[in-house]
Amino acid sequence: MIDSKQHITSLISRNFPVLHIQDSVEKVYTTFRREGLKHKIIYLYVVDDSMKLLGVVPIHRLLTADPTQLVEDIFIKRYISLPETTTLKEARKAFSQHKFLAFPVVDEHKHFLGVLNIEAFAGDLGDISAGPRIDDLYDLFGISSDLKKEKSLVRRFALRSPWLLATFTTGTFAAFLTAYFQVTLQESISIFFFLTLVLGLNESIAMQSTTLTVSKLHKQKPNLKNYLVSIEQEIPCALLLGIFYGTLTAGASWIWRNNLHLSILLGFTLLITMTLSCFWGVSIPFFFHRLEKDPKVASGPLVLGICDLITLLIFFFSVQNFL
Numbered sequence: 001m002i003d004s005k006q007h008i009t010s011l012i013s014r015n016f017p018v019l020h021i022q023d024s025v026e027k028v029y030t031t032f033r034r035e036g037l038k039h040k041i042i043y044l045y046v047v048d049d050s051m052k053l054l055g056v057v058p059i060h061r062l063l064t065a066d067p068t069q070l071v072e073d074i075f076i077k078r079y080i081s082l083p084e085t086t087t088l089k090e091a092r093k094a095f096s097q098h099k100f101l102a103f104p105v106v107d108e109h110k111h112f113l114g115v116l117n118i119e120a121f122a123g124d125l126g127d128i129s130a131g132p133r134i135d136d137l138y139d140l141f142g143i144s145s146d147l148k149k150e151k152s153l154v155r156r157f158a159l160r161s162p163w164l165l166a167t168f169t170t171g172t173f174a175a176f177l178t179a180y181f182q183v184t185l186q187e188s189i190s191i192f193f194f195l196t197l198v199l200g201l202n203e204s205i206a207m208q209s210t211t212l213t214v215s216k217l218h219k220q221k222p223n224l225k226n227y228l229v230s231i232e233q234e235i236p237c238a239l240l241l242g243i244f245y246g247t248l249t250a251g252a253s254w255i256w257r258n259n260l261h262l263s264i265l266l267g268f269t270l271l272i273t274m275t276l277s278c279f280w281g282v283s284i285p286f287f288f289h290r291l292e293k294d295p296k297v298a299s300g301p302l303v304l305g306i307c308d309l310i311t312l313l314i315f316f317f318s319v320q321n322f323l
Contacts, residue, residue, distance in 0.1 A: 008086050012105050012114035019046045019071045021054055026067035045104050045112060046075040053104055053112045055079055060207065064167055064304055081106045084113055091116060170305025174312055181316040191319050194253065194266055198315055199308060201245055201270065202277040206307040209234050209281025210300065222289035230282050238278030242271035261323060269318050273311045280306050 019028055043056045055075040065074050082091060082103045094103060095118055105113045213230060220226045250267035254260060284303050 006088050007084065008082065008088060008091050008105065008116050009084055011088075011120040012084075012116055014114040016115040017044065018051075018112060019044050019057060019075070021046055021048050021070075021072045021075070023071050024067065025062065025065045025069050025071070025074070028062065028071065029067065043102070045079075045115070046071055047112050051111050053079070053081060053106050053110050056104075060203075060300065060304065063164070063301070064171070064203075064308075079104065081110075082116060083108070164301070166301045166305055170302075170309055174308050177309065177312050177316065181320060184316055184320045191262065191266075191315075191323070194249065195315070197249065198266075198270060198273065199311055202273050202307050202311045203304055205238060205241060205274050206277040206281040206303050207300070209238070209278045210285060210303050213282050213285040217285060217289050222286045227282070227286045230286070231279070234278050234282050235275060238275045239271070242274035245274065246270035265318055265323055269315055273314050276310055276314075277307045280310070 017032070043058055044062060045056055046054045048054055055077045056079045057071065057075045061074050080094075080098060080100070080103065082094060082105050084105055084107055086094075086105075091103070094100075100118070102115050102117045105116050107113055212234070216226075216230060246267035246269075249270055250263040253266050254263040257263075281303055284306070
């Protein structure tokens with residue numbers, strides 16, 4: 001029996017990989033290819049030269065980032081950490097409250113000490129620590145859960161490569177698409193400021209729908225009836241989210257740029273693209289399940305890639321023809 005008043009220091013993984021704020025994404029890739037990953041990773045933690053914790057980078061954001069970008073361009077400044085003086089009772093409460101799979105642990109000066117993984121509690125938290133669910137989340141980003149056991153370099157390459165290739169392919173098409181509309185971008189430079197926001201919102205809602213759909217497919221058959229039920233549940237919510245965040249974005253655009261036409265265009269574009277992103281998030285897992293392919297490993301990178309392509313196409317087309 002573990003004493004609930006015991007501090008978490010003995011359970012910390014201290015060799016957890018970190019990202020340095022000034023590193024490029026390409027350098028991070030190179031480091032991981034050389035040293036490998038010994039942990040199940042959903043988030044990577046960003047530190048400065050003194051190992052002070054600065055923020056986090058979701059693994060899907062790292063996988064879809066341009067290799068020339070710096071970590072400081074893609075990391076998220078807001079994070080929740082646990083002080084090293086946290087007791088096991090307090091840590092259990094934090095896992096239950098926030099539904100995280102891991103927390104960074106810091107000292108009194110916010111220096112990164114390591115990571116407290118939910119698996120350290122060995123089932124003490126019930127369903128939240130179920131191994132298959134952690135593997136599901138891991139697989140959603142195109143990384144087979146078999147990778148952690150595989151020692152062969154060739155086999156590791158084979159397990160990781162296919163869905164990175166999907167990201168590469170859709171990213172290349174996105175680059176060509178952006179180049180095709182470069183005149184539109186130059187003539188309407190204001191819309192460039194909102195491009196990251198539009199893509200981020202669409203990627204987020206797509207992955208939410210994908211995660212919910214993959215979870216449902218564990219318990220139901222991928223038939224037309226269940227697909228239509230999922231669509232009926234998800235699309236109205238996507239419409240409501242599209243209206244809400246489209247209105248927020250339009251308002252921010254109006255306040256900042258004082259351009260009513262641009263604001264209306266942004267609002268309607270977000271409504272359409274967020275609804276479509278939700279549609280892809282439901283449809284692609286069902287499609288792969290029908291093909292008897294693993295919907296987890298197949299869905300994540302493909303949903304993000306298709307979501308980005310469709311969003312960019314609608315966004316640029318709308319600007320070119322209506323602005």
